[in-house]
Amino acid sequence: MDLKSLIRDIPDFPKPGILFRDITTLLRDPDGLHYAIDSLAEKCTAAGLNASYVVGIESRGFIIGAALAYKLRAGFIPVRKPGKLPFQVYSVEYELEYGMDRLEMHQDALQAGSRVLIVDDLIATGGTASATAKLVQQIGCELMGFGFIIELQDLQGRKRLPPDVPVVTLINY
Helix, strand or coil: HHHHHHHHEEEEECCCEEEEEEEEHCCCCHHHHHHHHHHHHHHHCCCCCCCEEEEEEEEHHHHHHHHHHHCCCCCCCCCCCCCCCCCEEEEEEEEECCCEEEEEEEECCCCCEEEEEEEEECCCCCHHHHHHHHHHHHHHCCCEEEEEEEEEEHHHHHCCCCCCCCCEEEEEC
């Protein structure tokens, strides 16, 4: 299946000069969504990413991550923007092009030694995925790998991820 044909390009969003790769058109297509999740699960399994938990990054990572966790028979853990989780949290700050941001995860979500796969819809500059990796590693989890539907290769986000951790993607731009 040609997944790229299900991705909508939106020029100048969220600001001029950015070409936004919109996966909502993929998500609304039953066959496309099924194929994407099955393909990501197969690639992660083939790469030996035997995770006991899938960590999904807010917000589209929740959609992809929860479906993937179900397929892999793993638990699902959301990583959120500040102030969205109701219990005690671990947090990590990270740098954006235009300032700082923070991600949070419940303190009781994972235990040291848990095998974790981090998932999001796409990897661009790698900042959010890298911050999420730091968050799970500070708990003492074993980072098995990363999974993304889309990789924007020109932005070289992989360079910000731990070099010894596998990265699985379905579509490259």
